[in-house]
Amino acid sequence: xxxxxxxxxxxxxxxxxxxxxxxxxxxxxxxxxxxxxxxxxxxxxxxxxxxxxxxxxxxxxxxxxxxxxxxxxxxxxxxxx
Amino acid sequence: xxxxxxxxxxxxxxxxxxxxxxxxxxxxxxxxxxxxxxxxxxxxxxxxxxxxxxxxxxxxxxxxxxxxxxxxxxxxxxxxxxxxxxxxxxxxxxxxxxxxxxxxxxxxxxxxxxxxxxxxxxxxxxxxxxxxxxxxxxxxxxxxxxxxxxxxxxxxxxxxxxxxxxxxxxxxxxxxxxxxxxxxxxxxxxxxxxxxxxxxxxxxxxxxxxxxxxxxxxxxxxxxxxxxxxxxxxxxxxxxxxxxxxxxxxxxxxxxxxxxxxxxxxxxxxxxxxxxxxxxxxxxxx
Numbered sequence: 427x428x429x430x431x432x433x434x435x436x437x438x439x440x441x442x443x444x445x446x447x448x449x450x451x452x453x454x455x456x457x458x459x460x461x462x463x464x465x466x467x468x469x470x471x472x473x474x475x476x477x478x479x480x481x482x483x484x485x486x487x488x489x490x491x492x493x494x495x496x497x498x499x500x501x502x503x504x505x506x507x
Numbered sequence: 508x509x510x511x512x513x514x515x516x517x518x519x520x521x522x523x524x525x526x527x528x529x530x531x532x533x534x535x536x537x538x539x540x541x542x543x544x545x546x547x548x549x550x551x552x553x554x555x556x557x558x559x560x561x562x563x564x565x566x567x568x569x570x571x572x573x574x575x576x577x578x579x580x581x582x583x584x585x586x587x588x589x590x591x592x593x594x595x596x597x598x599x600x601x602x603x604x605x606x607x608x609x610x611x612x613x614x615x616x617x618x619x620x621x622x623x624x625x626x627x628x629x630x631x632x633x634x635x636x637x638x639x640x641x642x643x644x645x646x647x648x649x650x651x652x653x654x655x656x657x658x659x660x661x662x663x664x665x666x667x668x669x670x671x672x673x674x675x676x677x678x679x680x681x682x683x684x685x686x687x688x689x690x691x692x693x694x695x696x697x698x699x700x701x702x703x704x705x706x707x708x709x710x711x712x713x714x715x716x717x718x719x720x721x722x723x724x725x726x727x728x729x730x731x732x733x734x735x736x737x738x739x740x741x742x743x744x745x746x747x748x749x750x751x752x753x754x755x756x757x758x759x760x761x762x763x764x765x766x767x768x769x770x771x772x773x774x775x776x777x778x779x780x781x782x783x784x785x786x787x788x789x790x791x792x793x
Contacts, residue, residue: 473680478710482612487712490676498680 519592537604537622547588614644616661662703727772756790
């Protein structure tokens, strides 16, 4: 996997489902097509469900990084306007 | 003239507490009705009932307070809106289904198409006692498959396709039963743990999984006076033809072995689980 340059980050560890996805979605709306967002999320339900929801919105997931502290960074490339 | 309540019940007319009043059960497949059907049902409820309908626990609609003398007129009126009476008593009942993969993002099978097929094949078929089919699209089990005499649950059998995998690790976290582990960019799938939920495939950014959409079948569920969860005694069923063969075998076993008024579970218990399992396995193996 080629390296990527992160354009923006959003932390959704301070909210619970379904706000997790909503917060990530709003952050993606701020970006332009092709830009890359890093979404920090908690283990458990967020990491089980948020990647799939973002995929179903049509965006491209590039990587899930385990931070080793109970959080993950999901790297997403925005697709569409 | 004496009223033949058994025949009326067979035709969906359920006797009410109120003398000469019947609650008419309608034929609904997989919980779907068209707007045209609903409009006709509303019209009949206004004209021949008391203006309300009841939604039953198994996705049917009943129109209460239909008078004995109006029965034929009611049937004709409903037929104009493509609505038919349902059934009650010792026969195959309403085939219930969740919305399935055509509507629901979680669905693994087309539950409505399957419900229609089972309805055409078995609906109202005479048996020693009631027989209920229920179809749920996935492991979320919104339709509670195992509470039916024969329950069908949609599933997805997956196998990893290395070439399309980018090693992101999303599937490992999406799996809720710990069947997936990733080491050195390679996915290990523990088939003994996999419950065919399909979450790995649905979450995968590149859909790097080969999939077979199929069925998990359970037998002998009950949720009335006695409560019992249907048992899954055969492996994942990979094609519909095989599924139909299994359904046929189950119905024939019930028809051939049940005492009148005996639910499927008690027939299986009395005749012997081993004998039943052999019958179903035979159908499974073709």
